[in-house]
Amino acid sequence: MDRPSPSHAHVMPWRWWRRVVVGSVEHGAVLVRVQADSGFSGRYAFLVVVSGLIAILGLLLPSSAVLIGAMLISPLMMPIIGLGFGIATFDLAEIRRAAFALAAGAAIAVVLCAGFVALSPVQTVTSEIAARTKPNLFDLLVALLSAVAGGYALIRGRGETVVGVAIAIALMPPLAVVGFGVATLNGTVAGGALLLFLTNLVTIALTAAVMARLYGFGGHLSPSQTRLQGLLIIVGLVALAVPLAIALRQIAWEAVAQRQVREAIRASFPREARISQLDIDFEGRPERIRAVVFTPALRPDGDARAGAAIRAALGHAVDVHVDQVRVGGESGASESAQIAAAQSRERERSEADLLRDRLALVAGDENGILLDGAARRAEVHAAPLPGASLASYRALEQRVAATVPDWQVTLLPPAAPLPTVGFEGDAPDAEGLAALDTAIWGARRLHLPIGVSGRHADMVIARLEAAGVSATRLPGTGAPAALAWQAPAR
Numbered sequence: 126m127d128r129p130s131p132s133h134a135h136v137m138p139w140r141w142w143r144r145v146v147v148g149s150v151e152h153g154a155v156l157v158r159v160q161a162d163s164g165f166s167g168r169y170a171f172l173v174v175v176s177g178l179i180a181i182l183g184l185l186l187p188s189s190a191v192l193i194g195a196m197l198i199s200p201l202m203m204p205i206i207g208l209g210f211g212i213a214t215f216d217l218a219e220i221r222r223a224a225f226a227l228a229a230g231a232a233i234a235v236v237l238c239a240g241f242v243a244l245s246p247v248q249t250v251t252s253e254i255a256a257r258t259k260p261n262l263f264d265l266l267v268a269l270l271s272a273v274a275g276g277y278a279l280i281r282g283r284g285e286t287v288v289g290v291a292i293a294i295a296l297m298p299p300l301a302v303v304g305f306g307v308a309t310l311n312g313t314v315a316g317g318a319l320l321l322f323l324t325n326l327v328t329i330a331l332t333a334a335v336m337a338r339l340y341g342f343g344g345h346l347s348p349s350q351t352r353l354q355g356l357l358i359i360v361g362l363v364a365l366a367v368p369l370a371i372a373l374r375q376i377a378w379e380a381v382a383q384r385q386v387r388e389a390i391r392a393s394f395p396r397e398a399r400i401s402q403l404d405i406d407f408e409g410r411p412e413r414i415r416a417v418v419f420t421p422a423l424r425p426d427g428d429a430r431a432g433a434a435i436r437a438a439l440g441h442a443v444d445v446h447v448d449q450v451r452v453g454g455e456s457g458a459s460e461s462a463q464i465a466a467a468q469s470r471e472r473e474r475s476e477a478d479l480l481r482d483r484l485a486l487v488a489g490d491e492n493g494i495l496l497d498g499a500a501r502r503a504e505v506h507a508a509p510l511p512g513a514s515l516a517s518y519r520a521l522e523q524r525v526a527a528t529v530p531d532w533q534v535t536l537l538p539p540a541a542p543l544p545t546v547g548f549e550g551d552a553p554d555a556e557g558l559a560a561l562d563t564a565i566w567g568a569r570r571l572h573l574p575i576g577v578s579g580r581h582a583d584m585v586i587a588r589l590e591a592a593g594v595s596a597t598r599l600p601g602t603g604a605p606a607a608l609a610w611q612a613p614a615r
Contacts, residue, residue: 147341155280156210156342160219163207165226170233172200177234180301181241187253192298201230201296205326206279209272209333212357214343215350227326231300238304248309257295257302258317260324261373264295265365268328275329276336295325324365331358379407382439386414389434390447393427394420401450413444419452504535515541515567516559537570543608548581557605561588564608568594573613579606 176198183191207223210216242248299322306315335358337343338351346354383405390400398420406413414435424430432445495504507518518538526534544560546553553561568575568589575594577585578601585606589596597611 143341150280150340151282152342156214159203159207159210159279160222162203163210163219163223163226164204165222165229169200169204169226169230172198173230173233174237176200176297177237177301177304178241180234180297181238181304184251184253184298184301184305185242185245185247185249187251189253192253195297195301196295199296201227202275204230205296205329206275206333209276209330210337210342212330212334212354213337215346215354231322234297234300235304235307238301239308240304242305242308248305250311250314253298254302254305254314257299257321258314259372259376260317260321260369261376262366262369263373264321265324265328265362265369268295268325269332272329272332273336276333280336280340296322299325320368324369327361327365331361334358379405382407385438386435389438390416390418390431393430393434393447394418394424394449395422397421409444411442411444412439415446415448417448417450419450421452423449423451500533501531502533502535503529504537506537507539509539513541515543516563517541519563519566535570538567540571540573540610541567543567543575543610546579546581546585546606546608548605551581551584553581553585560608561585565589565592565594571610574611576609576611577606578603578609580604581606 176195179191179198180195183189183193183195204223204227207219208227211218211220211223299318302318303315303322306312306318334354338354343351343354383403386405387400387403390403391398398418401417401419402415403417404415416431418427420427427447427449428445431447432443435443435445494506497503507521510517515538518536518541522534522536525536526532543564546560546564547557548554549557564575567573575589575596576599577589577596578599579585580602581604582598582601585608586596586598599607599609601607
């Protein structure tokens with residue numbers, strides 16, 4: 126009987142793969158290694174702590190080199206590999222061990238990073254943090270290719286370094302960003318980074334399961350179990366791919382929109398004009414566009430022309446403001462000096478926009494906000510907050526003002542009930558003095574007179590009037606002194 130020659134191998138590729146490739150894999154040794162390294166241990170917990178601290182430092186600095194160090198440690202790699210091999214072999218015990226190690230490691234990393242950020246004076250969203258808050262379909266493809274390389278390296282015994290670099294490429298940094306978002310109460314940052322982490326985790330685990338089956342692991346499974354595996358893998362990848370594809374489409378649209386906005390602004394000014402700065406807030410409704418244009422000739426209708434051109438390009442309403450800076454003219458000022466002045470104005474405008482966003486959270490919307498950029502004054506009508514006292518609104522004003530020390534922030538509260546003034550002997554006690562200060566603050570904000578009743582009403586009225594607050598005596602001789610808003614004098 127004639128034997129098939131090697132030239133016939135291409136006719137039966139699957140048989141050749143099983144005989145030559147799968148047959149050369151030491152399945153038992155690979156499984157022993159996976160099971161030994163995929164569970165929770167003291168060494169694993171130590172590496173999670175070290176990797177998490179390195180990752181959060183790299184994010185806050187920000188430093189790509191430091192982040193690479195966190196990636197190279199790759200403590201989360203083996204639990205994910207173990208999860209994939211457990212799925213491939215239907216080993217429920219291995220799936221539970223790997224899932225527990227992975228969940229415990231992720232929890233340790235998030236709590237540790239959140240605590241570090243809470244104690245850190247630096248709590249700014251850096252470029253490295255922002256880059257991990259908007260995952261898209263490309264991130265899934267990176268995770269898939271990384272899992273292919275890592276799975277091959279593990280099965281074929283090609284060394285730990287390839288596995289670490291390939292699989293841990295984006296696991297610990299997103300977890301550190303989740304911790305940052307938790308510490309700063311930033312749900313957008315935490316949610317986006319968590320989606321990136323889950324994208325990489327699920328993609329790597331399912332791809333590792335596919336690689337394991339291709340190399341002969343799980344050969345004992347029945348056809349129905351194999352079909353269930355395939356369905357699980359397809360559903361998992363599709364469930365991730367759909368929202369990530371939508372995110373990628375949004376990113377592509379934003380890139381096109383940014384180009385269209387630039388072209389529309391350039392077309393609205395002389396050919397020699399150039400755009401110095403362009404900021405687009407795609408999250409706003411409508412989108413908010415701010416630009417600085419250096420131009421040899423100022424155009425009074427520049428805002429209107431640019432706005433019309435942008436609306437025509439994008440097909441919907443936008444909020445456009447263009448600052449024009451004349452350069453190269455006859456003003457006598459050097460171009461560099463004009464540019465510096467323009468940049469200074471732009472910084473002030475950006476600061477005002479940031480302050481407006483913060484005050485909008487207090488007011489409920491932007492309608493109750495007044496900003497005077499020249500005088501650096503801000504006024505906001507606070508929305509009623511359930512259960513909030515007048516002291517709460519005063520503390521809120523102080524908290525907002527502390528974030529913009531160069532601005533004078535005035536918060537106009539609702540007419541919340543006034544506090545009572547307690548006395549110790551014939552003088553207000555510590556809490557009474559604080560209540561008086563709060564009442565004076567509220568009266569100055571609302572321009573309302575205060576009625577006072579109680580045994581020490583005359584003393585309280587004297588203190589209020591000394592502070593410039595109109596006050597009247599009300600019937601009553603009890604204690605402590607009670608305060609109430611009065612109708613303004615006509």
